[in-house]
Amino acid sequence: MKKEDRQAKKQKVRIKPGRLARREAVTGLVFVSPWILGAAIFLVYTMGSSFWYALNNIRITPLGRLFSFVGVGNFTQILLVDTDFTPQLVSYITSTVLSVPIIVVFALIIAMLLNGNIKMKGFFRLIFFLPVIVVSGPVMGMLTEQGAATISTIDTQAIGSAIGSFLPTGIADAITDLFSSMITVLWYSGVQILIFLSALQKIDGAMYEAAQMDGGSGWECFWKITLPTIKPMILLNVVYTIVFISGNEQNSIITLIQDSMFSGTKEKGYGYASAMAWLYSLVVVLIVAVFAALLMARKDVYERQVRKAKRERKKEARLVKKIERRGIRNARKIEKARTKRKYSTYDGSGDY
């Protein structure tokens, strides 16, 4: 592997990399190699072969697995014939897109609260993290059975009808669903809180001090210091949340895939399930890509600064006007007070 790599480098790159760069490359590969090995066997190979399965109809018989190549037949069947997959996929997309921002913002708020000086901070942190353990286990099924994971129906319906009055049904339904599963949504936020907390701890306290010296309020400190510093962690949390929601056992699409995997019918089976899984992960990738594009959106620095400067100038002009108006008002007030109380302040005329 290393030798081939080096040879390829020699052929492609015209300027021969120096000895130092080559040595660095080798150490890099040495450090990654155990991971590469594991990933090659258990991630790349398995994913590749599952893609091959997706193109086939597989029947497991006592003689072994029978492959018959069907090309995109599985995919077209899932999208055009299957009545379960598409609606579930759509509801999955809407619920994920809605709940991810909620989870991340909630986690950020909690992390910031816990980052302050509170007594029993450690205990609170523990409590906020623990639901994740429960949620990922079989206990969650028990909880939902008991109805502990949903807000009671009456409240949900009231909210739903209120929202439905001014929003199209598709979106209103999704929001109502979100409300009814709000508790589980919040229970999912344990790891995110941890990640945010460790990011918040890393922010240098001196920055806040400097900002406070210059008269920055807590709100300004949040937008100008906290948020930019933890931006990479926000992206990380968004990705993690999406992945967690998508791979969860509570997810209905996962159960759908599992069901069709072990169903003995002629047209379903392992190939069909693989095709489903590939479609599903494609959708997940798309969602992640959209969120990543939103979070990483960064315009040209120069353009951004020009725009910022313009905004700043406008703001300043408004402030100046405000101060002027206030000055006039104050002058009038002072004048009034002076005439009323019959005393005068020194007005520079020389006589009292």
Add this chain to the structure above:
Amino acid sequence: MAYKGHRINPKRFELSQLKIICIVLPLVIFMALPIIFIINHAFKPMEELFAFPPTFFVRNATLDNFTSLIKASRTAGIPMSRYVFNSLIVTVLTIFLSLLFTTCAAFALSKIRFRAKYVLMDINQMAIMFVGTAVLIPRYLVISFGGMIDTYVAHILPLVAMPVALFLVKQFVDQVPDSLMEAAYMDGANDFQVYIKIILPMIKPAIATAAIMVFQQVWTNMETSNYFVNDDSMKTLTFYMNTLANANNTVAGQGMAAAAALIMFIPNLVLFILLQNNVMNTMAHSGIK
């Protein structure tokens, strides 16, 4: 928000903390619900387990569920300690190996320049989003081809490469300032020393978080016991607990399942309590100005 300049846990209660506590406390109660439920559920006698409408808190607490669980495990052919031992070995080895691999890989992918680095990251990103159940059969083929069926390796290997953990750790390694590493190189450290002495201490919170995540995944995992291991004496505690609760008749199984859930939950709690100070380890002494 309530920033006061120092991140030291306050010794005394102050009035200024009251507003934060007011916000946090209801949320804490709300988040504690599932835990309270598990604990209560394990101690419920039979008639309360099936009560309708279901009750949240236990009224007449008993230890019946636990005694029946122990009784059921006594009648089984293989002692419970065997499963505990299996689970312990599998969990410890998996956590150790996966943390070693992920931190190494994260260090290289984030700080060392070499070819194919970005391709590797892309593969990892892709793998994060792939559905685990879909690769079940290829995985089985790999394991049976390697002759790993009915060994501990079958439990460990599929879980060692955890893409999410690598992603998390790499994000943290990215934030380690280059100047610290450069200073170490200046003083004559080699890559391995930099990894041990600089990277690892700096990303302690990430390691602790990843450890908790890996532990959760390994501890609750039944897939490997279900599909890759036929020999009963090589299966894990999670699998055993689950079969105990399911194999006996479902009515009595409910109570045992509740007790088993509590037993399986406690190691999580202990590990988190042990690791949580590391999660919060501050970078205040990072030495960069």
